[in-house]
Amino acid sequence: MKIVDVCAFYSPQGGGVRTYIEQKLRIGPQLGHEIVVLVPGEEHAVIERGPGARIVTLPSPRFPLDRKYGYFADEAALHAALDAERPDVVEVSSPWRSPLMVARWPGSARRSLVMHADPLSAYAYRWFAPMLSRSHIDRGFERYWAHLRQLGEAFDMTVCANHDLAARMREGGVAGVRVHPLGVETGVFSPERRDPALRGRLLALCGLDESACLLVAAGRLAPEKRWPMVVDAVAAASLHRPVGLILLGEGREARAIRSAIGGNPHVRLFEPERDRAAFAAILASADAVVHGCEAETFCMVGAEARASGTAVIVPDSGGAADHARDGAGLTYKAGNRFSLTNAIVKFCAQPISASRLGDVVSNLQHFEGLFAEYRQVRRRSRAA
Template identity: 30%
Template sequence: MKLCDLTQFYSPLSGGVKRYVHEKIAYIQSATTDEHVLVVPGPKTECVTSERSRIYFIHSPLISRTSHYRALINLRAIEQILERERPDLIESGDPYQVAWKAIASGEALRIPVVGFYHSHFPEAYVRSAAKFLGQTAGEAMMDFTRRYVRNLYNSFQATLVPSARLGAVLTEWGVENVCAVNLGVNTTVFFPSPDDTAATRAELDLPASCRLLLYVGRLAKEKNTSLLFRAFAQLNGNGPQ
C-alpha cells in the first residue's frame, strides 16, 4: 500500500504536524512493507528519497520568519505529484486550499481522501479576531466558520481527530464522519516513575513552600498563552520561578 500525507502545516524547525508525519514515516519503514509519500511546502522544489519514503518539497513563499511556515499555493504541483504517485490513500492535514485540492484530486483519480483535524483553528484564530468585531458580527463569523468546517470535513471519507473531546465538538457542529485517533506517547521519554518531587525541587533549589508551574509547549497565541500568563501573574511571591 502507498500512503500519502499532504499538509501546509510543516516547518523544518519543529511542530506537532511535522512530528506526526515523521513518526508515521519511521513506523512505516520499520514495521511495514508499505510506501509513504509526503507533500509539503519548502524553500525550493525537490524530492528527498529514503528507503520506501519520498518527501516532495514544493517551492512556497515564507509567511513566518520565526516558525518558518510557508504558504503552499502551487496547487498544480500537488496535482502533478498525486497523478504521478497514485497513492492508495491521501491524508490531508490542512483545512485550507490544500485540503480542497486533495479532495478534488482524490475524486479525479478515484483515490479515497481523509482529513486530519490537527488544529482547532476556529477557536485559535477566528474567535480571537471576532472579539474585536462586537458580539453580533463575532457570532456571525463563528457561524460561518462552523459551516465551513462542516462543509469541508464532510467532503472527506473520514475526519481524524487527536482526541474524543475534539471529536465531540466537530460532531456537534455537524461533521458526520469523525474518528478519534490516539496519537500515543513516546514511552522512552515519558513514563511513570516514583514520585521525585523532592529531588526536582532540590535540583532547582526550590523550597517546599514555593509554587512550581510547568508549561510544556510553544509560546504562541494559538496555544492560549494569554491564559498561561494570567496564571503566572496569580502566583504569589516575587514572580514565577
C-alpha cells in the same frame, strides 16, 4: 498501503506537526506501509528517510505571517505530484486551501482530513468570546462551517485528536468525524524518570525550597497559548502557597511573557529542552503541568505529562481537557485567570497523585488504529 500526506503545516524548524510527521515516517514502514509526505519548500527535492519513507518538497511561497512555513499555491503541481505517487490514501493536514485542492484531484485514492488545527478556537472564540456566546460566533463564521461541511462530504473521514473538537464538528454538521488521539513516546516518558534532586534544583531556580509546589509549562510562545494569563495566575496563587513555575518555550510572544513575569523571581522562562530524556525527567519531576490554551487539537505536553505520572491543570475545552480525565488533573474555565488561580490553589492544597493511567496511547498504537481504519475505508470502497 501507500499513504501520501499533503502537509502544509510542516516546517523543518520544528513544531508539533513536524514531530508527528517524523513519527509517521518512522512507524509507517514498520507496519508495512509506504509513507510519502508532500510539503511546501523552496524548491523541488526528495528527502529519503529510509526504506518506504520520504519527504517531497514542492516549490511554494512562504507564509507571510511566519516565514518558517509555506503554503501550497500551485494546484496543478500538487495534482501532478499525486499523479506521480499514485497513493492508496491521501491525508491532508490543513483545513484551509490544500484540502480543496486534494478534493478536486481526479485520482481514485481514499481521502482523509486530519485536523491539526482548530482555527475557531485559536482565533474566533478567543477574540470574541468575552462579548458573544459561542453560538453567536459560529453563526458569524457560517462560511467557515460551510467550508468544513463541504470538506466532510468530499473526504472519507475527518480525523480529530480530541473529543471536544470532534463533538463541535459533528454538531456543526461535518460528516465522517472520527476520534484518534495522538500517541506518546511511552518508552521516553515514564514515572520512573521522576528525580527529587532535579525537582529541588528547579525550585531553587525559582528561589523556592522543596516545600513549594513546582509547576512546569511548555509550548510555543504564541498568543493563543495564553502564557501571560498562566504567569498572572501563578503569581496570584503564590499569595496563598509558595508556587514556582518553569516555562519552556520560544516564539514571538517572548517579550510579552517577560513583561508579564516582571520581577517575579518564582517564575522562570527558559528555551525549550530539546533532549527528550531530559525533558521527560522535568515533566516527571514536576508536581503538575499547567497549560493555558483551549485551542489545542491534542496537547502533546498534556499527554506526555500523563504518561509521566504527573497531574495536569488545563482548560476545560480543547484537546488539553482530555488529559485531565479519570482523575489525572484539574480543569478550569478556559481563558479565565481567576478560575485558573483557584485551580492552582486547590491543587497545591490537595495534590493529585496521577499514576500512569492505562489509556495513554503509544505512537505505535495511534498509527495502528488510524491505518486500520484506512484499510476499512478502502475495503468498503472496493465492495461498493
